[in-house]
Amino acid sequence: MTRGSSVDQNFLFTLGELYRLLRVYADKEASRFGITRAQWAVLAKVERSEGMKQSELAELLEMQPITLTRLIDKLCDNDWIERRSDASDRRVKRLYLKKSGRQLLGKMSGLKSELTANALDGITPADAHRLLTQLETIKENVRSAIQTSGAEQARKEQRYG
Amino acid sequence: MTRGSSVDQNFLFTLGELYRLLRVYADKEASRFGITRAQWAVLAKVERSEGMKQSELAELLEMQPITLTRLIDKLCDNDWIERRSDASDRRVKRLYLKKSGRQLLGKMSGLKSELTANALDGITPADAHRLLTQLETIKENVRSAIQTSGAEQARKEQRYG
DNA sequence: AAGTGATCATAAGCTTGCTTATTATATCCA
DNA sequence: TGGATATAATAAGCAAGCTTATGATCACTT
Structure with missing residues (x-):
């Protein structure tokens, strides 16, 4: 905890x-x-x-x-x-x-690699890969959370409007 | 690769x-x-x-x-x-x-927990903890990268100014 | 003590996000 | 065929970042 x-x-x-x-x-x-x-x-x-x-x-x-x-x-x-x-x-x-x-x-192709490499310094490629995967997961979670809260909003408006 | x-x-x-x-x-x-x-x-x-x-x-x-x-x-x-x-x-x-x-x-105390929990859905507490640690690592990396590139800038200006 | 340079908060003006609204065009259905 | 609804791009105006500059104060050196 x-x-x-x-x-x-x-x-x-x-x-x-x-x-x-x-x-x-x-x-x-x-x-x-x-x-x-x-x-x-x-x-x-x-x-x-x-x-x-x-x-x-x-x-x-x-x-x-x-x-x-x-x-x-x-x-x-x-x-x-x-x-x-x-x-x-x-x-x-x-x-x-x-x-x-x-x-x-x-x-600019080299620059992106350079920035990413500097940012991820000290993180293994495997960890970096997992990190990116998790960020994608979180993106999906947030996207659907936004949709859900939007739907709730619409339902409330319908009920009270 | x-x-x-x-x-x-x-x-x-x-x-x-x-x-x-x-x-x-x-x-x-x-x-x-x-x-x-x-x-x-x-x-x-x-x-x-x-x-x-x-x-x-x-x-x-x-x-x-x-x-x-x-x-x-x-x-x-x-x-x-x-x-x-x-x-x-x-x-x-x-x-x-x-x-x-x-x-x-x-x-608002409950809201932060709720937002975080929704965002991190499907990620184990251990993974979430590692993720946060990695984000902190990356923060430090980027902070020092900014300082380094700033220092290079200053050096160049001194050399050519 | 006085001047030089640093630091603290703020101002002005730009970028890149957003929401809400407008205009043009498509689509659907009756 | 025509009217309602949806969609594509854009406009206007606000929020929250940034850089650069300014005025007040402090600290340090001489």
Whole structure:
């Protein structure tokens, strides 16, 4: 129980503290390439799945479409990616890497490894793998917790509205 | 190597995605108490170490003093904490919980456990404990990586400035 | 004692998240 | 065919991070 309560006391806020540190670190390093960490994450995801709709990409990135829209604006301004209209649905815009975007990702490929290696220093590859798996598990847990609490909310509103 | 490269591909951005999800979740739940997750984190830290200087608290929270200043403004507006001038150093303000802040934390004590338990569902207490330890390790790694890269920066500037 | 440099809190302005609302377009059903 | 509902992208405005700069105070050196 001591063990449980210690986790209980710390997990929620510790993750936030780590995130802030990691953000400062990654932004500082990425800035040498004229890009921010947030933009880089989008660019990397576009590379992995070109031709996606913005809404699909937003879901993959766990962010709201409007947040993504503004990041895409910046990536387009820099000519790293482009929006192309969808032939069969005129609401949709699909995202494609441009040549300079591909080149940038090439130049940055070593940086991600370096940042990750520095962050995970002293953690064995096996532990790192387990850690990542656990983070994915937690992501799923939180995603479904949000949906559940949203559903409860809707039910209450229906009952009292 | 497969294992290493899979971590390499994902750790940096996965943590950001999890953070965003967790933020949405915690903010939504905390809002029932009229407080945000960020403000809650500050309030909880003040409870644990009353009488701290703002600058010390900012360091504990891994955030910049100005970021903290504005969160503290809100906590003071709500009368949950107060700033008291230091007797021996007139620059310093020390932070103390007020009665209603203590009451609020009491009311919210169950929520943190609930959020953490939901997030860590399916992860054994032993694994959760190891996970938290690893997050702390990574925090230290990143903190020192930032300092190192800052030092390199300063060295370069000195050399070329 | 006085000046130089550090430290504390804060201000101004930017980024990247969010929520809520708007506009255009699709889809569905009656 | 047409009206209600849903979906895609964007806009406006707020929250909470950041950097850089400022004013007040302190500490140290001379």
